[in-house]
Amino acid sequence: MPSNVPEIADADVAAYFAARPAKVAKMLFRLRGMVFDVAAGTPGVGAIAETTKWGEPSYGPKKPRVGSSVRLTAIGEDTVAVHFICHTGLVERFRELYPDSFDYKGNRSILLAAGSAFDEAALRHCIATALTYHLARRSR
DSSP states (O other): OOTTSOOOOOHHHHHHHHTSOHHHHHHHHHHHHHHHHHHHHSTTOOSEEEEEETTEEEEEESSTTSOOOEEEEEETTTEEEEEEOGGGOHHHHHHHHOTTTOEEETTTEEEEETTSOOOHHHHHHHHHHHHTHHHHHHTO
16 A cells, blocks of 8 residues: 555545455555545645445545545445436536546436446546636636
């Protein structure tokens, strides 16, 4: 685990990961690490809060008015969703930027098959965009 990825301190998050099938849990851990790594490498984001929202692991800047949260969700035995707040328009933007990189669900989610390859650079950009959502809006 990279040094910028802390151990899970939230008992509900730990329980969520532990209750998932191995293939999905592995993907969730990979995405969790990616969120912390992207946050560490993105100016202005700062420390990340790891909590549960709607019973799912949620990640967002601890400092207010910096960014929007990113949630990680297992869907069934072999799919993981990366959720973004629907009213932000982020998924619509990602769909325009990366029309062939991901499967999308509505205005909320990027869907990934657990254990499959995906466009990591594109997903990192999507996560960074969410984590700096409010900063970007202020600079327009």
